[in-house]
Amino acid sequence: MKKNLLIYVEDPRFGGPHQYTICILNELKKNFNIKLLTSNKENKIFLKKLNPKKVNIKILPLSFLSLKLGNILSYIFFFIYEIFLIRNTIKENKTDIIYSISGLYSFKLIISSLFLKKKIVIHFHDTYCNKFFILLSFFFKNIIDLSVYSSKKSFFFYSKYIGKKNYLITPSSINIKKFNKNFKKKKKFFDLITVANINPVKNLELIIVIATALKFIKNIRFHIIGKVWQSQMQYRKKILKLVEDEKLNNIIFYNFLNEDSIKKKLISSDVYICTSRNESSPVAIWEAMSCYLPIISTDVGDLKNLNKKYNFGFVIKNKSINNFKKSIIYFYKNKKLREKFGNKSALCVSNEMNIKKSFKKFEKKLIRL
Numbered sequence: 001m002k003k004n005l006l007i008y009v010e011d012p013r014f015g016g017p018h019q020y021t022i023c024i025l026n027e028l029k030k031n032f033n034i035k036l037l038t039s040n041k042e043n044k045i046f047l048k049k050l051n052p053k054k055v056n057i058k059i060l061p062l063s064f065l066s067l068k069l070g071n072i073l074s075y076i077f078f079f080i081y082e083i084f085l086i087r088n089t090i091k092e093n094k095t096d097i098i099y100s101i102s103g104l105y106s107f108k109l110i111i112s113s114l115f116l117k118k119k120i121v122i123h124f125h126d127t128y129c130n131k132f133f134i135l136l137s138f139f140f141k142n143i144i145d146l147s148v149y150s151s152k153k154s155f156f157f158y159s160k161y162i163g164k165k166n167y168l169i170t171p172s173s174i175n176i177k178k179f180n181k182n183f184k185k186k187k188k189f190f191d192l193i194t195v196a197n198i199n200p201v202k203n204l205e206l207i208i209v210i211a212t213a214l215k216f217i218k219n220i221r222f223h224i225i226g227k228v229w230q231s232q233m234q235y236r237k238k239i240l241k242l243v244e245d246e247k248l249n250n251i252i253f254y255n256f257l258n259e260d261s262i263k264k265k266l267i268s269s270d271v272y273i274c275t276s277r278n279e280s281s282p283v284a285i286w287e288a289m290s291c292y293l294p295i296i297s298t299d300v301g302d303l304k305n306l307n308k309k310y311n312f313g314f315v316i317k318n319k320s321i322n323n324f325k326k327s328i329i330y331f332y333k334n335k336k337l338r339e340k341f342g343n344k345s346a347l348c349v350s351n352e353m354n355i356k357k358s359f360k361k362f363e364k365k366l367i368r369l
C-alpha cells in the first residue's frame with residue numbers, strides 16, 4: 001500500500017530546489033500518493049511547470065519570511081492562522097510523511113505537525129542561513145526524522161545545529177536527457193552566460209567588474225538570464241546603474257526565459273560563469289555542463305572537489321577578479337581546450353548528477369521511514 005507524502009514548498013520564488021522537486025515527482029509517484037502544499041504568491045512559474053505532472057496541489061495563503069519589516073509583521077500576524085491551515089491539510093490528507101524543500105525555513109511546518117506523529121523530512125539546499133533560524137534549530141534536532149543535504153558543504157554547515165542522526169547527502173540532480181551537445185558554427189562573439197534569479201546572493205556586481213576589466217576585447221559578451229522578483233527590484237536597479245555608470249555594452253540582460261529558450265542560449269554560448277556568494281548544489285551549473293560548457297565559478301557547493309576529479313573548468317578562490325579575467329582569456333584563446341573541458345563537464349554531470357541514479361538513494365530512505 002502506498003504511503004501518503006505531503007511535499008511542502010514555502011518559498012514561492014522559483015529556483016534550483018523547485019526544479020529538483022519537479023524532476024523527482026514522476027519517480028516519487030511510483031511509490032507514494034503525492035500532495036503538494038505551496039503558497040499563492042509569485043509562484044506562477046512553479047505551478048505552470050507542475051501542470052504536466054498531474055499532481056494534487058493545495059495552495060494556501062502562506063506568507064514567506066524575509067528581512068523586510070512589512071514581511072516580518074505580516075508573518076507574525078498571520079502565523080497562528082497559517083499553522084492552523086497547514087495542520088488541517090496534514091490531517092485531511094492522512095499524511096504519513098512530510099517532505100519540505102525549505103530547509104530551516106520549514107519551522108512553521110514543524111510546529112504545525114507537532115503531536116501528529118508524522119515522519120518529517122527536511123531538505124537543505126543552501127550553505128548559509130539567517131541567525132534567527134539558526135537559533136531555532138535546537139527545536140528541529142529531535143523532530144526531524146531525515147535530513148537531506150544537496151552538498152557536503154551544506155551538510156557541514158547545518159549538521160552543527162541539526163545533528164547527524166539520520167541524513168543523506170545527494171546533489172540536486174537534473175534530467176540530462178533534456179540537454180545536449182553544444183555544436184557551434186563559427187561565431188563572431190565569445191559568449192559567457194549565467195542563469196540566476198536576480199538577487200544579492202548571486203553577486204552579479206562581480207560580473208560587472210569582470211566585464212569592465214575585459215571591455216577592451218570587443219567580441220566578449222556576458223549574458224545574464226534571470227527572473228526579477230518584486231522583492232529584488234532595488235537590487236536590479238543597482239545592477240543596471242553599475243552597467244550604466246561603466247558605459248558597458250558587453251552585458252545583455254534577459255528576463256526569465258522558458259526552458260527551451262534557456263537551452264538554446266546555453267547551447268549557443270561558449271562558457272558558463274557563476275559569481276555566487278553561496279550555492280549548495282547549483283542546478284543552473286549542472287544544466288550548463290549538460291550542454292558541454294566549461295565552467296568558471298566561485299568556490300560554491302562541492303564544485304571544487306568535483307573539478308579536481310573531472311577538470312571541467314576553473315573554480316576561483318576569494319572571488320579574485322584577476323583569476324576570473326585570466327580564466328576567461330584562457331578559454332577565449334583556446335577553442336580546442338574549451339571543447340576538451342566541455343566534454344569533461346558532460347561526463348561529470350552524467351556520472352554525478354543523473355536524477356535516476358541519485359534519486360534511488362533518496363527513495364530508499366523515504367520508504368524505510
